[in-house]
Amino acid sequence: MAAKILVVDDDPNVQRLLQYTLKQEGYDVVIASDGAEGFRLWGAEAPDLILLDVMLPKLDGYQVATKIRTEEGTTAHVPIIMLTAEREVEQKVRGLRAGADDYLIKPFHPAELMARIKSLLARFAPRDALVGRPPLGRVMVLYGAKGGVGTTTIAINAAIALHRELGRKVCLVDGNLQFGDHRVFLDLGLDKKSIVDIVTAPSIDQDLIRQVLVKHDSGVDLLLAPPSPETAELVTPEHLPAIIDQLRGLYDYILIDIDKRLDDVNLGIIETSELVFVVMTADLSCLKNVRLVLETIGHLGYESGKVQLVLNRSNAFTGINVKNAEGALKRTIDHQVVNEYRGAISALNSGAPFMFTKADSLLGRSLLDFARVIDKQPAAAQAAAVGR
Ligand SMILES: Nc1ncnc2c1ncn2[C@@H]1O[C@H](COP(=O)(O)OP(=O)(O)OP(=O)(O)O)[C@@H](O)[C@H]1O
Ligand SMILES: [Mg+2]
Numbered sequence: 001m002a003a004k005i006l007v008v009d010d011d012p013n014v015q016r017l018l019q020y021t022l023k024q025e026g027y028d029v030v031i032a033s034d035g036a037e038g039f040r041l042w043g044a045e046a047p048d049l050i051l052l053d054v055m056l057p058k059l060d061g062y063q064v065a066t067k068i069r070t071e072e073g074t075t076a077h078v079p080i081i082m083l084t085a086e087r088e089v090e091q092k093v094r095g096l097r098a099g100a101d102d103y104l105i106k107p108f109h110p111a112e113l114m115a116r117i118k119s120l121l122a123r124f125a126p127r128d129a130l131v132g133r134p135p136l137g138r139v140m141v142l143y144g145a146k147g148g149v150g151t152t153t154i155a156i157n158a159a160i161a162l163h164r165e166l167g168r169k170v171c172l173v174d175g176n177l178q179f180g181d182h183r184v185f186l187d188l189g190l191d192k193k194s195i196v197d198i199v200t201a202p203s204i205d206q207d208l209i210r211q212v213l214v215k216h217d218s219g220v221d222l223l224l225a226p227p228s229p230e231t232a233e234l235v236t237p238e239h240l241p242a243i244i245d246q247l248r249g250l251y252d253y254i255l256i257d258i259d260k261r262l263d264d265v266n267l268g269i270i271e272t273s274e275l276v277f278v279v280m281t282a283d284l285s286c287l288k289n290v291r292l293v294l295e296t297i298g299h300l301g302y303e304s305g306k307v308q309l310v311l312n313r314s315n316a317f318t319g320i321n322v323k324n325a326e327g328a329l330k331r332t333i334d335h336q337v338v339n340e341y342r343g344a345i346s347a348l349n350s351g352a353p354f355m356f357t358k359a360d361s362l363l364g365r366s367l368l369d370f371a372r373v374i375d376k377q378p379a380a381a382q383a384a385a386v387g388r
Contacts, residue, residue: 006047008038035059043167069099137248155257161371177232180225187351313339
């Protein structure tokens with residue numbers, strides 16, 4: 001398999017030149033135009049080596065290198081070559097201290113670049129076959145306390161935010177087996193593979209799952225629901241936990257969108273997950289359902305921290321405000337997503353999620369806040385996942 005090289009440089013001419021030269025040598029190339037994007041793509045693409053310019057918008061090369069080294073800890077090491085226009089020894093020392101493995105002064109000869117790349121790849125490759133850091137393997141459920149509260153909207157856009165904005169490897173599972181609508185939300189045809197292609201195979205392994213997952217343009221991988229309600233019956237309560245277990249080894253986040261049924265399939269999914277986000281709106285029937293769900297989860301013996309409440313359309317006028325809702329439930333609402341009907345419905349009807357096309361909208365920013373909180377949350381669970 002060709003090694004993948006991430007080029008982080010804001011100069012389109014340098015981008016073009018490096019892309020051409022590296023492809024000629026048989027490498028896969030990924031390009032980032034600023035430091036923040038470079039850092040994101042390091043997480044999302046797991047490159048084998050990074051060519052990192054020093055003078056970059058958003059985050060400079062030193063900051064990017066430092067962030068990568070902090071994040072990857074001692075478990076992995078992606079080789080970094082700094083591309084610098086500066087000749088001073090002091091700058092080189094700074095680059096190396098930030099975590100670069102080598103540096104090249106611009107302009108450089110392509111032959112020299114290739115020699116440095118090959119030597120670094122050789123130095124680091126044999127140590128670990130699994131390039132990049134190990135996946136976090138966090139499994140989270142988005143459970144709709146009632147139909148139509150926005151569970152799918154939140155699941156899809158949170159998945160895209162975690163991947164594109166926060167650089168995580170993300171798999172989104174449509175657990176609404178009979179009437180899943182990720183195909184509609186993401187403009188994918190009925191011909192795309194689904195969970196049925198996994199459960200009807202003689203055995204479930206990572207290779208099979210990889211073949212069935214559908215890559216969305218945003219970079220999020222999807223496990224789609226069956227194309228028709230009849231075939232949903234082929235999925236038994238044992239299937240999803242087994243599939244999720246395999247996905248843990250491949251992704252930082254596995255987000256599963258499920259509906260309000262507390263049947264064996266959904267309970268199996270809840271059992272294997274780290275967190276359940278109960279999505280709700282501020283109306284009485286929803287509050288009643290949330291109360292029942294909290295009780296049921298309590299009876300099942302899960303600790304209360306396993307459930308977090310997400311109030312969607314939180315600023316919509318319903319006559320019940322956040323304080324009233326919290327009072328009725330006797331607990332706090334953990335997350336809120338703003339109400340923006342036009343943004344949500346037009347994204348749905350066009351098949352282009354707002355987090356992908358309008359990340360900077362009110363709704364986009366609200367979902368990004370939610371994703372950020374998820375990503376920062378329990379360090380303990382993350383540490384356990386890394387140590388697994
Ligand atoms: N934050 C929001 N602001 C305004 N409208 C929203 C918001 N979130 C979702 N919606 C709208 O609510 C409707 C239902 O959304 P969605 O399909 O995501 O809900 P659901 O809970 O998954 O529904 P179902 O029960 O059908 O699975 C859609 O029209 C969507 O555009
Ligand atoms: Mg839904």
